Amino acid sequence: MSQAKVLVVEDDIDSASVLDAYLRKDGFAVCMAHDGAHAIQLHAQWQPDLVLLDVMLPLVSGTDVLSTIRRASDTPVIMVTAIADEPNKLGALKYGADDYIVKPYSPKEVVARVHAVLRRARLVPAADGKLRHQRLTVDTHAVQASVTDEVGQSVVLNLTPAEFSLLATLLRTPFKAFTRSELMESCMPESGALARAVDVHIHNLRRKLEQHGIDGVLLTVRSVGYRFQ
Structure with missing residues (x-):
């Protein structure tokens, strides 16, 4: 997974910085956005291998960012939220998220989830189907x-x-x-x-x-x- 690119979308600067440090320590290239509009722009320009996407964001919500990403690409997306109820989890998965993490979380768990989702994303069918x-x-x-x-x-x-x-x-x-x-x-x-x-x-x-x-x-x-x- 060395140098896979992860876009961290989080409006809490401290939380974003912690994730940035843990991901970089594990060999990832990291770019950060602190609002939904910037996240959409960076996704189009930087083309990350995975997006860690907070649900509650200024300017454009996390769910709207997810919808925009899904219209343009199949980039793996892990949603991050403080809301732990089942309808929200299933709703995020239904609209195209690949995984769902509830706050408060362990940064090590987040990194492990990133590795797991990237492994799944790379296990695609051969050209012969x-x-x-x-x-x-x-x-x-x-x-x-x-x-x-x-x-x-x-x-x-x-x-x-x-x-x-x-x-x-x-x-x-x-x-x-x-x-x-x-x-x-x-x-x-x-x-x-x-x-x-x-x-x-x-x-x-x-x-x-x-x-x-x-x-x-x-x-x-x-x-x-x-x-x-």
């Missing part, structure tokens, strides 16, 4: 998942559309914990089923993967949902 994990290949173009067996033969998995969509979504951003609602919205947007229906699909998907020796990759995150490991 294929996502891979060990012997598992998910072809997003052909909408087909397969496992390479002990003799090197490719065995196609018999997945339902919902199971395939869940697998591709989780594998595309490993380490990210998805809520059931996020998975429903992303993988089954027109379904009238309850979010708990995701549990059934994950159970069936695990079973099919385990039949081919792919064990322990779909993890349950307590009180949240699921992630791929």
